[in-house]
Amino acid sequence: MSGIFTDTEMNEQYQEDDDINQQEELVCDQDMMDEQNEFLAFDFYLKYLKSKGFSARKSKTFKNSIGEIYKQKFVCHRQGFREEKYYTMEKRKKEPRLETRTGCEARMDVKFVPENGRWHIFYFSDEHNHDLLDTQFSAMLPVHRKMSEADIMQMMNMLKSEISTSQIFGLLANQAGGYEFVGYSPRDMYNEITRQRRQIPGDAARVLKKLEDMRLKDPQLYFKSCQDSREFGVEDKSWVNNMYEEKHMWATAYIKEHFQRCVAHLRFKEFNADYESTCGVPVMQTCIELLERFAAELYTNEIFLLFRPFLSRVGSMRVLNIENNDDCIKMESFGILCEHIVKVLVDRDICEIFRLLLLDKWTKKVKPALNDPSGFSRDAVVISR
Known part of the structure; x- marks a missing residue:
């Protein structure tokens, strides 16, 4: 109209x-x-x-x-x-x-x-x-994301109680009934915290006052951390450095009674990834723009960022011999094209990726495919997992 x-x-x-x-x-x-x-x-x-x-x-x-x-x-x-x-x-x-x-x-x-x-x-x-x-993504557009005055006040009170910002977002999401009902993103919350702190004069003085109060309560606070590392010689111990890198051995004990919350957070991250893949197209950066744009419109953003370096390296590749098999087996193992396949497409002036070379789970069309005329929606499929 x-x-x-x-x-x-x-x-x-x-x-x-x-x-x-x-x-x-x-x-x-x-x-x-x-x-x-x-x-x-x-x-x-x-x-x-x-x-x-x-x-x-x-x-x-x-x-x-x-x-x-x-x-x-x-x-x-x-x-x-x-x-x-x-x-x-x-x-x-x-x-x-x-x-x-x-x-x-x-x-x-x-x-x-x-x-x-x-x-x-x-x-x-x-x-x-x-x-x-x-419609599920329209609320993620910047103009529709806004923190209410009640949420801002509650967030600042939690910060005064020394609750971390990442935990605050999880608490507000739980209070709203889920991450999809919060109405803003973690980045919006971080920006609002910065905005609120700028409105309060004397940030540097308040920080120095807090550090001074901590020193008065525990005068040995700094020396304890320094003395422990020197006395027991843990600066360069490999087992200390690798302790948190091997978290798969002990992390299960810490997620007890938090499984559903962790699953909800993972679904929220998946939702954000789906939104990023639909709200725009990555900027073209290679000389093979037609094939690059086709891949950008086809793959999700995460997969496209893994695929684009292959396009960049194709220009410096030279064909020495031709074989019928691919030793890198990147297509068979991961599901995206390797440099060798991309080189063949470029040399033959092919500006699109054939259907046989696509893995559906890496494309943007896989989520809408979960909705079928029988009435089963994607949410129903996720709940049934």
Whole structure:
């Protein structure tokens, strides 16, 4: 649905639909020209798009001669394109963020009508050039993730009780009834902790005061740790260094009575991995872009990051002899293509991976395949495990 209306047509349209089309108007008080009503229009749009599987951001703002906002544009979160300089950066220190911009033209424009004191939608386009997220993933989009004031207060009180941040997230998830009902990610919680600490003046003084209090309570605290390591000679003992590396021998005792919580956390990590694989596409970094993009759209992000180094090494490979068997057996053992198979595809100008060379469990399509017409959903399959 999309369209552009003039002011006259807009007034006539809303006079006819004023009583029945409540979804296309924002009713406010007479004093409309303030910032709060701009937020009201944006919240109105967010409630709609959350159920559709995408998010939005604020775009252009129009003001009158006295600086009051009378028109605002809200665009899809995939509107526009990433700047070219981010594709040509040299000496990258980490993997670039997923490419989410596709030039989507979906948007909603609202305009203040002083005659009736209301904000009206005078342009609406719901045509996207990308796939919409599943409803279970829409809550993971940044604009929909938000910590409530109650959660922030409870989190800060737990920090004062010296509960670790990772444990706090697990406690809040248990309180909400599961990780899927929290409404924000651990990264959002860490960012909120940093934001709250910046609001409190004298961070350095508080830390020094805490360390001084600890020293007064236990003057030998530092010397104990130093003396033990020197007296008993445990600095370079191999068994001390390997103790926690061999945790598979003793970790079972520590997960007793925590199995279901650990399983819920693993499912939450799996859920985040599924979201990362659907919310965007990795930035192309090799000279074999067509084959690389095909693999990025096919494999999950984790598997694609394992596969891409093979593409990078293909350019420096030289064919010395041809054999009918593959000694590395990476395809047979792990299920992804090795350099030798990729080299054959590149030399033959093949820009896609054949179905026979794919392992379904490494692709993005394996999760939707769990939903069938018989009524068994993926959640039912997971619960039955």
